[in-house]
Amino acid sequence: DNNKITIAIDGFSSTGKSTIAKQLANQLGYVYVDSGAMYRAVTLYAMQNNLIGDAYFKEETLIEQLPTIDISFAFNKTLGFAEVFLNGVNVEKDIRTLEVSGFVSQVAAVPEVRKQLVDQQRKIGENKGVVMDGRDIGTVVFPNADLKLFMTASAETRAERRYNELIERGDEVDYQAVLKNVQERDYMDSNRKDSPLIKAKDAIEIDNSNMTIDEQFKVISNLVTKAISNA
Numbered sequence: 001d002n003n004k005i006t007i008a009i010d011g012f013s014s015t016g017k018s019t020i021a022k023q024l025a026n027q028l029g030y031v032y033v034d035s036g037a038m039y040r041a042v043t044l045y046a047m048q049n050n051l052i053g054d055a056y057f058k059e060e061t062l063i064e065q066l067p068t069i070d071i072s073f074a075f076n077k078t079l080g081f082a083e084v085f086l087n088g089v090n091v092e093k094d095i096r097t098l099e100v101s102g103f104v105s106q107v108a109a110v111p112e113v114r115k116q117l118v119d120q121q122r123k124i125g126e127n128k129g130v131v132m133d134g135r136d137i138g139t140v141v142f143p144n145a146d147l148k149l150f151m152t153a154s155a156e157t158r159a160e161r162r163y164n165e166l167i168e169r170g171d172e173v174d175y176q177a178v179l180k181n182v183q184e185r186d187y188m189d190s191n192r193k194d195s196p197l198i199k200a201k202d203a204i205e206i207d208n209s210n211m212t213i214d215e216q217f218k219v220i221s222n223l224v225t226k227a228i229s230n231a
């Protein structure tokens with residue numbers, strides 16, 4: 001219907017973007033798209049095919065193979081959100097490892113990768129009624145989004161959140177390695193040439209270092225209500 005809006009949520013790693021995006025999508029009956037999952041899935045492909053490793057990145061080969069890389073989503077009723085698939089295989093869990101996090105910012109800096117994924121993201125969002133989170137949603141993917149949020153929190157808070165998540169999954173990681181990855185991705189994502197992570201001029205910044213998930217939901221729900229009535 002005509003009242004459906006587009007909500008773009010950008011920000012640094014582990015600022016609670018996907019948490020709020022899922023809550024809003026469920027509340028509004030909108031589609032939630034985790035754009036980071038798409039970059040992570042392409043990264044997993046590159047790792048599985050020995051195109052990226054600690055000392056190498058076969059960027060040209062990855063670019064050649066891009067047309068054969070199919071990323072898709074399928075809603076999982078039990079989980080309440082869409083899981084990501086790489087060439088038909090559910091990779092929702094495999095893409096969240098610290099190892100994938102260690103390579104993803106290099107893969108996401110490749111313009112050809114970005115173009116393929118941004119085209120797909122725009123198609124998914126063409127009829128509005130979408131909540132998308134990432135790094136360039138309000139600046140590049142949907143510059144005309146009805147509501148743009150830019151989430152921040154201190155690096156230590158974010159690393160602690162991510163560390164707890166990885167430990168809960170059963171991954172053996174140490175806090176310092178998680179903190180280092182968060183800081184490295186902040187830097188690489190903010191300083192790449194193509195679609196760097198920056199706050200859109202018309203985005204509302206929310207620092208949730210000291211907000212619980214419920215508190216951030218209340219604040220943002222009010223912004224959404226306003227945006228819908230203005231649309």
Ligand code: CDP
Pocket residue numbers: 012013014015035036037039040104105106108109133134135136137185189
């Ligand atoms: O969940 P987390 O904040 O750790 O990251 P993510 O949203 O899963 O994104 C993983 C990586 O994908 C980021 O560090 C970026 O390098 C890249 N990304 C991007 O370049 N553009 C987006 N719209 C989303 C993610």
Ligand code: CDP
Pocket residue numbers: 012013014015016017018019020133161162165208211212213216
């Ligand atoms: O999507 P993004 O990487 O920005 O973050 P997320 O996956 O939504 O949140 C990362 C972790 O921080 C999750 O375990 C959330 O439950 C937690 N979180 C929190 O403790 N307090 C907040 N205000 C927001 C998120």
